[in-house]
Amino acid sequence: MRQGAMKSYYLFSPWLRIFHWIMVICTFILFFTGLYIGNPFFLGTQGIDPTFAVNNVMSMEVIRYIHFIAGYVLVASFIPRIYGFIINPGDRLLPRPWTKLYWTGIMDTQMHYMFMRGAHRPYLRNSLARSGYLSVYLMFIIMIITGFAMYYMIEPNRFLAKVFGPFNNWLVNEYVVHIIHHFVAWFIMLFVIVHVYMAIRADFVEKGGEISSMFSGVKYMEEEPEDLGDIVSPKSTAKQELR
Template identity: 55%
Template sequence: MSENYRKVYYIFSPFLRIFHWIMVLCIITLFFTGLYITKPISGGVNGEPTFGAMVLSLNMIRNIHFLAAFTLTASFILKIYGFIVNKGDRLFPRVWEKSFWLCMMDVSLHYMLIQPTHKSYLRNSLARMSYVALYLMILVEILTGFAMYLMVNPNGMGAFLFGWINPMVGGEFTVHLIHHYVAWLIVLSAIGHVYMVIRSEFMEGEGEVSSMFSGVKALSHEPVDIGEIIDKKTDTVK
């Protein structure tokens, strides 16, 4: 009986893993508090919710939303910093390389059940593109969120930094709509992300889930994209 030997690759730094989970908690908090702010439980004076007034006061929910927003923004900035200083955190989609598109086709055919397996990757092209799309959506949420939050003081520094957003998209109401619908897109993307990670964990068994806790993946074949983070001569992270 032959054993299935797997080699462990250390990929994700503690920097990336910590801020990954902070951002997850912030996004969940922002989504549900945002839904409540959009449509609070009405019935009281001036529409203030009466159910669980001590727990569900609109003002408190707004403060929680704002605190999560500032935390998400700080984590987003620090994660970009980690992207710059840690080679393993980078794994940016190399759309200018032919191998990137071959990987995209290889993984897509597998996910569409046309071929039984795909080549081994530290992070495949579809995953890389999904992360870029997610980060762009988070950036849109940050910009539109601050545009709404800081316009309460139209003469302040915040309005100076973000005031250009409202007129650029056609007004504050449009900013509200963009902020609302992009939030739904982020949640739907997150659901898809969780599904694909769990699917990969069970079908490929490479530690896709645990890698966001331990930072390592265990692969039975040398990944095609190993050269992006590993120096093959010394077998260490570049």
């Protein structure tokens, strides 16, 4: 990183960063335990060694228990995410399709990623990334709804029956709910692959601390970002280095 040429911008609160890393851990646990629950033999024709199952080390019951715990932890992790959204402008960098900047940003970054432009204009978070993060939040909501709808069928209780039970009828039946849950899980993993690639690419090309920002909350840029107004009030005179 070119020291002295870069300005620091504090974006992400500790609450968002806590949510991010909990979400990362839970997503991988949920995905692989979910694959096993759906098909215990996905690891091969023999599946898990039966002796493990006998000793309850890798039994279906244990795997399901891990899956459910990870699901509850993921749901609970949205509490700090929502709190950060309320208190910190940098945690609210979601798409704003009613603005001109959103659409010009879409075209600008698309041209860059298609190698038709050497670089895109500076953004704290570009329009494509904003749209991607919103889409993954929506996918997590779908996973939570369909997950609890299926969970209610095996662990019925009054709260789950009232809140999530109707989805098994609204979405045709439990089998359709299961199919939706399964395919959305794969879409989330596809997002994860693209997200990791783009974060690493941004760090190498733009040198803005894209990866380290999820530890420090800070990004670095040479030029004033186009969307600086999303974290600084238009009336503020602080359009300078933010710490």
